[in-house]
Structures are given as structure tokens and as C-alpha cells.
Amino acid sequence: MSELVIELPGFAGTIFRPGDPDYDEARTVFNAMVDRRPALIARCTCTADVSAAVRFARANNLEISVYGGGHSVTGAAVVDGGMCVDLRGLKTIAIDAQKRVARAGGGMTWGEFDAATQEHGLAVTGGRVPSTGIGGLALGSGSGWLERALGFTCDNLLEAEIVTATGDVVTASAADNPDLFWAIRGGGGNFGIVTHFTLRLHPVGPxxxxxxxxxxxxxxxxxxxxxxxxxxxxxxxxxxxxxxxxxxxxxxxxxxxxxxxxxxxxxxxxxxxxxxxxxxxxxxxxxxxxxxxxxxxxxxxxxxxxxxxxxxxxxxxxxxxxxxxxxxxxxxxxxxxxxxxxxxxxxxxxxxxxxxxxxxxxxxxxxxxxxxxxxxxxxxxxxxxxxxxxxxxxxxxxxxxxxxxxxxxxxxxLGDEGPSRVEAGFGPAKFARMQQIKAQWDPENVFHINQNIPPAPSVPPQR
Ligand SMILES: Cc1cc2nc3c(=O)[nH]c(=O)nc-3n(C[C@H](O)[C@H](O)[C@H](O)COP(=O)(O)OP(=O)(O)OC[C@H]3O[C@@H](n4cnc5c(N)ncnc54)[C@H](O)[C@@H]3O)c2cc1C
Incomplete structure (x- = not known):
């Protein structure tokens, strides 16, 4: 991949390539069983960077992985020879303590999120280990110590800003793109890259x-x-x-x-x-x-x-x-x-x-x-x-x-146990609905380095 000309229009983040001093650190994930070497790691600092990275990867036929906190045991954050869209530069958080709402960057960890919300005596159900990414955890539903009182993390998701497979930016909430909003509450990173999560907070402690x-x-x-x-x-x-x-x-x-x-x-x-x-x-x-x-x-x-x-x-x-x-x-x-x-x-x-x-x-x-x-x-x-x-x-x-x-x-x-286990995770009816939604938002299965939900074949693309 060394002959690849790296011009990412609109990208203001940092690129790591094989041989760069911080490349190995950037490609390492939680599970030492995983040792993958992306052609490019694009550390994004804003939503526009994520759009630019997705568009570049698609224009250059690079497979895309998404790095949130790197905790997926399958190592889904990194892909051999492809583009790792690295969200670890997306860490801004805005908290409205009065309304009990946080808007958090998609690359935050739970340690960072909890520290910020606890300054206001607020929290939401979150990962049990601080280095876990809020992204992968919330999109997979999000189980934590407080779930029997507050529901899963995804039950407290109010809105998500999402970069789609075309690089466009859309909002998913109960009011905007409700099908997409339904799918991202448990369906993982199959439908797009969430650049910001808006989460309902609750009084917790400190x-x-x-x-x-x-x-x-x-x-x-x-x-x-x-x-x-x-x-x-x-x-x-x-x-x-x-x-x-x-x-x-x-x-x-x-x-x-x-x-x-x-x-x-x-x-x-x-x-x-x-x-x-x-x-x-x-x-x-x-x-x-x-x-x-x-x-x-x-x-x-x-x-x-x-x-x-x-x-x-x-x-x-x-x-x-x-x-x-x-x-x-x-x-x-x-x-x-x-x-x-x-x-x-x-x-x-x-x-x-x-x-x-x-x-x-x-x-x-x-x-x-x-x-x-x-x-x-x-x-x-x-x-x-x-x-x-x-x-x-x-x-x-x-x-x-x-x-x-x-x-x-x-x-x-779950580790890498094949498509039937992913379907079993949802059950056939929900899995079929997710495939329909996937076909609308990602008909070419651009986001497939994950617990994958392949698109239903027959749905006309929406985006
Ligand atoms: C030590 C440890 C403790 C854990 N504790 C819990 C727990 O308490 N509760 C629980 O529910 N799970 C827990 N998990 C599992 C964890 O939720 C999953 O591994 C989750 O995928 C990790 O998210 P991540 O962002 O860190 O991972 P990554 O490996 O970076 O990403 C995992 C997947 O999510 C996708 N993804 C990540 N961020 C985004 C984003 N912003 N937009 C779109 N896609 C994204 C990636 O593409 C990838 O497919 C734990 C895992 C570990 C290793």
C-alpha cells in the first residue's frame, strides 16, 4: 500500500501508516490475539474528518474498520490492509446538567464519560471497565451495574449523529430516521459511524x-x-x-x-x-x-x-x-x-x-x-x-x-462465531428487520468489520 497517494480532502486529523513511530501503538487493541495491520489509520477529530475518511476509503476500495475504544474481542476496530477510521480524537462532551443530557464524542471511553458527568452528580448505565469505548458498548446496547434501575445505555440514547456509508451526516432519533434509531440501539456499528451520542443522564452518587x-x-x-x-x-x-x-x-x-x-x-x-x-x-x-x-x-x-x-x-x-x-x-x-x-x-x-x-x-x-x-x-x-x-x-x-x-x-x-450466532442474538424477525434497514443505509455492506448484519438483497437504496 505504500504507493497510495494520501490526499484526504477535508480531513484535518492525523494519519498513521506502517513505519510511522506511533503506528503500532495506534493499531493495538485490547485482545492480544488480534494483530492486524491497517494500510491507514485515520485519527479523526471531528465529524467532517469521519466523512472525509469514509469517502476516501470508498474511493480507494479500502475496507473500513471503526476504532472506538478497541475493546471488541474480535478486534473489529482494525482491518488488515484497509482503513481504520479511528475515533479516538472525538472526545468532546457537552453536559446540560439542568436538562440532564450529555452530548459525547463517539471516541470517548467510559472512564472519560463518567468523570465528566460525575462532576454534576450525573451518570448513565456504562461499561464496567473505564477503558471501554462508549461507541461499541452503547451500540451493542450497553450493560452496566446500573442497568436494573436505569435500563441499558441504549435505552437512554436520545439522538445520534451518524456518518453514513456515503459519508453523509444524518441524525437518528425518535423523530428523525426512527428506523435507523431503532436499529442502532443494539445493532452495533452496522449502520454508520456515530460521531456524537446524546444520552439522558440520571442523578447518581457521586x-x-x-x-x-x-x-x-x-x-x-x-x-x-x-x-x-x-x-x-x-x-x-x-x-x-x-x-x-x-x-x-x-x-x-x-x-x-x-x-x-x-x-x-x-x-x-x-x-x-x-x-x-x-x-x-x-x-x-x-x-x-x-x-x-x-x-x-x-x-x-x-x-x-x-x-x-x-x-x-x-x-x-x-x-x-x-x-x-x-x-x-x-x-x-x-x-x-x-x-x-x-x-x-x-x-x-x-x-x-x-x-x-x-x-x-x-x-x-x-x-x-x-x-x-x-x-x-x-x-x-x-x-x-x-x-x-x-x-x-x-x-x-x-x-x-x-x-x-x-x-x-x-x-x-461474543467472539467471532459466525453469522448464525449473530442472527441468534436478535432472533429471525428482528434480524430480518435489521437487514431491511441495513439495505436502506448501507446496501454495499461498507460497514462489515463487526458482528455483521448483511443487507437484505431486494430493498431499493435510500442513500
Ligand atoms: C474489559 C472489557 C470490559 C467490558 N465491559 C462491558 C460491559 O460492562 N458491558 C457491555 O455491554 N460490554 C462490555 N464489554 C464489551 C464491549 O461493550 C464491546 O467489546 C464493545 O464493542 C466495545 O466497544 P469499543 O468502542 O471499545 O470497541 P471497538 O473494538 O473500538 O469497536 C467495537 C465495534 O463497535 C463499532 N464501533 C465502535 N464505536 C463506534 C461508533 N462510534 N460508531 C459506529 N461503530 C462503532 C466498531 O466498528 C466495532 O465493530 C467489555 C469489553 C472489555 C474488553
């Missing part, structure tokens, strides 16, 4: 009661059964998640437990902090080995699992939704997850219910709103040599749980 409980690994089945029963009756303000982990070698972990399998439960209480201990009493009464819970800033709660999720480890992920977790299912899960292939694995059980389940399943592209649990099978390890063993372990664990899964899957937690 101080919440929350933290982490740790139980010894051998208590896995007992603790998960108690947790399952607890979340079934818990009020919306009770945010939480349970994970099968390995206890880190940290001072707060009792010496004998360090390096051994454990169960971690994150607590994030959106009610009055003084009521936190009572709200989580059934979990506290289980006598955890570590109860690192207190009143703390929301941004600290948002960072609790960050140390276990550094960029640069090898990752293999899959996921499934469940309508219920029977005792038998819990025993199977705890039996296998309690013997991890890697000390960095995280088998995360996210409860549904609350606000996400009260929104009509048809209201957004994302469905599965009635599912009781979303389990994220996250395999993570260091050193590539042993990759297949870890991948096989995660496949074995998720496979053992298939008899209880609904068949649907949360695309933000």
Missing part, C-alpha cells in the same frame, strides 16, 4: 454504597444459588454481578486464599448509601471471606474490575442468555468454572430484570429483555503458546451450559 464480596471457590454452587434467589427479589436499585475468578495476590485477600479460585460479587447500590448494607443483607449474611464494601465514589465502583482487565492479554469470549438457572445448571457451572484453565478467566453472571425488562422487547433492536441471566464466559491468559487449551476450556464450559440457554446471545460479549 457516593454510592458498594464494593466487592469474595467467597472461597468451593462455596461456588452454594453462593450462586443464594445469589440467584437474592436477585430474583431484589429492587431495581440493587446493582450487582457475580463472577467465578481466581483471588488476586492482593493484600485485601487473606493469604491462604490468594491464587485460588474464588467467587466475587460486585455490589453497586443506587439507593440511599445508608441503606446499602440492609439491601444486600442476604449476601452479607453468607459470611464472605472478604467484604470490601463501603460508601465510595461511583467512579471507584466503575473501576473495581479494571485491574483484572488490562489491555494486552489473550482473550477468547462467548456468552449466552438464560431464562433461569436451575440447581442442576448452577452445579454444572460451578463445577467447571471452579477449576479455571487460567487464573485470569472470569465467568460472569449478570442478572436481568428491573428497568431493562420493563421496556418492550420490540422497542429496540436489542431483545432478550426478559432473560433472567446473561453469562459471559471470558477466557483470558498470558502467552500465546497455550491458547488452544484455554479456548477449548471456555467452549467446554459454555457447551456444558447450553441445555439451559435460551439460544440468544449478547453480542457485546
Amino acid at each position: 457516593l454510592l454504597w458498594g464494593g466487592m464480596l469474595i467467597f472461597p471457590g468451593p462455596r461456588g454452587a452454594e453462593v450462586l444459588k443464594a445469589y440467584r434467589d437474592f436477585v430474583a427479589k431484589a429492587p431495581d436499585e440493587v446493582g450487582s454481578g457475580l463472577a467465578f475468578l481466581t483471588a488476586p495476590p492482593e493484600e485485601f485477600v487473606p493469604e491462604p486464599a490468594r491464587g485460588h479460585p474464588c467467587i466475587g460479587v460486585i455490589c453497586a447500590y443506587l439507593g440511599d448509601p445508608a441503606d446499602g448494607p440492609a439491601a444486600y443483607a442476604p449476601l452479607l449474611e453468607l459470611a464472605p471471606a472478604v467484604a470490601m464494601v463501603d460508601v465510595m465514589p461511583y467512579v471507584v465502583i466503575q473501576s473495581l474490575i479494571a485491574p483484572g482487565n488490562p489491555k494486552g492479554r489473550f482473550n477468547y469470549w462467548t456468552a449466552d442468555f438464560y431464562d433461569d438457572l436451575s440447581d442442576e445448571a448452577v452445579d454444572v457451572l460451578a463445577g467447571i468454572a471452579g477449576q479455571p484453565s487460567s487464573p485470569f478467566n472470569q465467568i460472569i453472571v449478570v442478572p436481568g430484570g428491573g428497568a431493562i425488562a420493563r421496556i418492550d422487547d420490540e422497542a429496540t433492536a436489542f431483545g432478550s429483555r426478559q432473560a433472567a441471566f446473561n453469562i459471559h464466559y471470558l477466557g483470558m491468559w498470558e502467552g500465546q503458546a497455550d491458547s488452544q487449551r484455554h479456548i477449548d476450556y471456555i467452549k467446554h464450559l459454555a457447551g456444558a451450559m447450553k441445555p439451559w440457554s435460551t439460544g440468544a446471545v449478547y453480542l457485546n460479549f
Whole structure:
């Protein structure tokens, strides 16, 4: 690609090419399994840059990837030999504290977004690790600790500014292009590049009661059964998640437990902090080995699992939704997850219910709103040599749980498992509707480096 003449009319950002000093840094993504070399990385600083980059890529027959926060486990942010439209220069945020609305650049991370909105005591459901991009997460619906009270991130999306496959700029909202607005709330980056997200905010903290409980690994089945029963009756303000982990070698972990399998439960209480201990009493009464819970800033709660999720480890992920977790299912899960292939694995059980389940399943592209649990099978390890063993372990664990899964899957937690899994993520009716909308906005499937929804063949293009 070195003979490519680089003239991007209207582009004021920065271009990185192979050989440039910052090229390798710019092409690196979260998952070390991914090592791709784009011909061009176009770091955009404004909407016009994104339009110019898309037009240039199309004129030069370059495949397009979009880099938000680079957290997609499939490495969708980068494409070999193509154009990476890098949004990491799009980080402006305007907050109207009175109206409780934020308009945020499509390349912000959740850490940046939370820090800005918390200055006003406001927030929206956001990613559980601060380095995750708001873009990929929100477009895949957006699951976070506050979702049972506030809905998914996409349930709080009021408007999106979008650069389409032709490089044009359009608005999607309930009033403007409502079909497109429906599709981007769960349908990922299939329909265009979102340069600005306008999100509804809510009063959150800045101080919440929350933290982490740790139980010894051998208590896995007992603790998960108690947790399952607890979340079934818990009020919306009770945010939480349970994970099968390995206890880190940290001072707060009792010496004998360090390096051994454990169960971690994150607590994030959106009610009055003084009521936190009572709200989580059934979990506290289980006598955890570590109860690192207190009143703390929301941004600290948002960072609790960050140390276990550094960029640069090898990752293999899959996921499934469940309508219920029977005792038998819990025993199977705890039996296998309690013997991890890697000390960095995280088998995360996210409860549904609350606000996400009260929104009509048809209201957004994302469905599965009635599912009781979303389990994220996250395999993570260091050193590539042993990759297949870890991948096989995660496949074995998720496979053992298939008899209880609904068949649907949360695309933000899914690796590269082919078109049928993407369709299963939506179900056939929604998938067909998305294909129609894709055909209107991106009939040539320009945006296909993603969990792809191919365009329906027969729809006359609108743009
Ligand atoms: C450590 C970690 C923690 C996570 N925690 C959560 C969590 O709590 N909740 C949750 O729901 N998910 C979570 N995820 C999954 C995450 O939501 C997805 O990986 C998501 O795709 C990441 O978005 P990104 O912008 O960082 O990724 P990228 O890899 O940059 O992009 C992913 C996809 O989104 C598209 N995209 C990104 N930004 C835009 C944009 N502005 N316009 C159009 N398309 C865009 C890209 O083209 C690509 O297809 C986590 C992932 C990691 C690695």
C-alpha cells in the first residue's frame, strides 16, 4: 500500500501508516490475539474528518474498520490492509446538567464519560471497565451495574449523529430516521459511524454504597444459588454481578486464599448509601471471606474490575442468555468454572430484570429483555503458546451450559462465531428487520468489520 497517494480532502486529523513511530501503538487493541495491520489509520477529530475518511476509503476500495475504544474481542476496530477510521480524537462532551443530557464524542471511553458527568452528580448505565469505548458498548446496547434501575445505555440514547456509508451526516432519533434509531440501539456499528451520542443522564452518587464480596471457590454452587434467589427479589436499585475468578495476590485477600479460585460479587447500590448494607443483607449474611464494601465514589465502583482487565492479554469470549438457572445448571457451572484453565478467566453472571425488562422487547433492536441471566464466559491468559487449551476450556464450559440457554446471545460479549450466532442474538424477525434497514443505509455492506448484519438483497437504496 505504500504507493497510495494520501490526499484526504477535508480531513484535518492525523494519519498513521506502517513505519510511522506511533503506528503500532495506534493499531493495538485490547485482545492480544488480534494483530492486524491497517494500510491507514485515520485519527479523526471531528465529524467532517469521519466523512472525509469514509469517502476516501470508498474511493480507494479500502475496507473500513471503526476504532472506538478497541475493546471488541474480535478486534473489529482494525482491518488488515484497509482503513481504520479511528475515533479516538472525538472526545468532546457537552453536559446540560439542568436538562440532564450529555452530548459525547463517539471516541470517548467510559472512564472519560463518567468523570465528566460525575462532576454534576450525573451518570448513565456504562461499561464496567473505564477503558471501554462508549461507541461499541452503547451500540451493542450497553450493560452496566446500573442497568436494573436505569435500563441499558441504549435505552437512554436520545439522538445520534451518524456518518453514513456515503459519508453523509444524518441524525437518528425518535423523530428523525426512527428506523435507523431503532436499529442502532443494539445493532452495533452496522449502520454508520456515530460521531456524537446524546444520552439522558440520571442523578447518581457521586457516593454510592458498594464494593466487592469474595467467597472461597468451593462455596461456588452454594453462593450462586443464594445469589440467584437474592436477585430474583431484589429492587431495581440493587446493582450487582457475580463472577467465578481466581483471588488476586492482593493484600485485601487473606493469604491462604490468594491464587485460588474464588467467587466475587460486585455490589453497586443506587439507593440511599445508608441503606446499602440492609439491601444486600442476604449476601452479607453468607459470611464472605472478604467484604470490601463501603460508601465510595461511583467512579471507584466503575473501576473495581479494571485491574483484572488490562489491555494486552489473550482473550477468547462467548456468552449466552438464560431464562433461569436451575440447581442442576448452577452445579454444572460451578463445577467447571471452579477449576479455571487460567487464573485470569472470569465467568460472569449478570442478572436481568428491573428497568431493562420493563421496556418492550420490540422497542429496540436489542431483545432478550426478559432473560433472567446473561453469562459471559471470558477466557483470558498470558502467552500465546497455550491458547488452544484455554479456548477449548471456555467452549467446554459454555457447551456444558447450553441445555439451559435460551439460544440468544449478547453480542457485546461474543467472539467471532459466525453469522448464525449473530442472527441468534436478535432472533429471525428482528434480524430480518435489521437487514431491511441495513439495505436502506448501507446496501454495499461498507460497514462489515463487526458482528455483521448483511443487507437484505431486494430493498431499493435510500442513500
Ligand atoms: C474489559 C472489557 C470490559 C467490558 N465491559 C462491558 C460491559 O460492562 N458491558 C457491555 O455491554 N460490554 C462490555 N464489554 C464489551 C464491549 O461493550 C464491546 O467489546 C464493545 O464493542 C466495545 O466497544 P469499543 O468502542 O471499545 O470497541 P471497538 O473494538 O473500538 O469497536 C467495537 C465495534 O463497535 C463499532 N464501533 C465502535 N464505536 C463506534 C461508533 N462510534 N460508531 C459506529 N461503530 C462503532 C466498531 O466498528 C466495532 O465493530 C467489555 C469489553 C472489555 C474488553
